[in-house]
């Protein structure tokens with residue numbers, strides 16, 4: 047057991063269910079080939095390398111993750127671009143069978159900076175329809191591709207009656223932004239920045255040692271637990287389904303499972319806890335854009 051650190055700040059301490067000091071969200075973004083298809087939306091290159099790297103996810107990686115979670119008896123939140131579900135119709139039923147949450151993640155993994163408001167709305171509505179058609183259930187959560195949001199997107203999440211968004215990082219526990227419950231994420235605990243290596247000179251970050259990343263993630267999880275926050279881990283089917291990364295996640299889950307006062311829950315359950323507990327309304331912020339600094343710059347326009 048680790049004592050919780052209380053920090054004097056304008057915000058109260060976040061309250062977790064009785065007996066719990068922190069929460070852990072295991073989230074999987076089942077991107078498969080869809081971001082590649084989005085990047086090449088006007089013409090797919092005559093090459094198989096990257097496609098096969100990514101096809102490993104829905105063929106093998108996803109099922110290794112499901113098996114791992116079943117062995118530890120934990121439920122996760124899976125965010126699936128609708129195109130991945132459309133082209134691999136076995137995915138959503140397998141997630142449901144495991145008792146996991148299924149959330150929205152764009153139709154074609156649309157990158158926010160590359161689409162207009164109407165396209166975002168169309169993708170969200172079409173994804174909802176496809177998920178309902180394939181599962182008979184309506185998802186309650188949204189996670190934006192590449193974790194970018196706009197004020198319009200928050201309004202649409204609210205308009206469609208979704209319970210939460212999970213794309214932003216303004217606190218390290220749930221909060222509300224423009225009235226939408228936010229289940230925060232963090233880049234430091236996303237597998238993509240460490241292991242997303244596709245070759246061909248396109249990679250933005252060097253490949254990292256799994257050992258070093260595991261030590262970092264364990265350190266972050268222990269520290270978040272001390273502060274009484276939410277530890278959100280984000281992995282991808284085609285990245286963390288590889289053998290050694292499953293072994294790495296197993297060590298992480300072993301540590302978390304041994305900490306009795308750490309609550310492992312889906313984002314839907316965490317959002318429901320937020321909305322029905324004393325936390326509701328205590329961490330409400332506005333996401334509006336600030337005025338540009340321009341006119342206030344020093345030493346200009348004073349001649």
Ligand SMILES: [Zn+2]
Pocket residue numbers: 075077151155191192
């Ligand atoms: Zn994604």
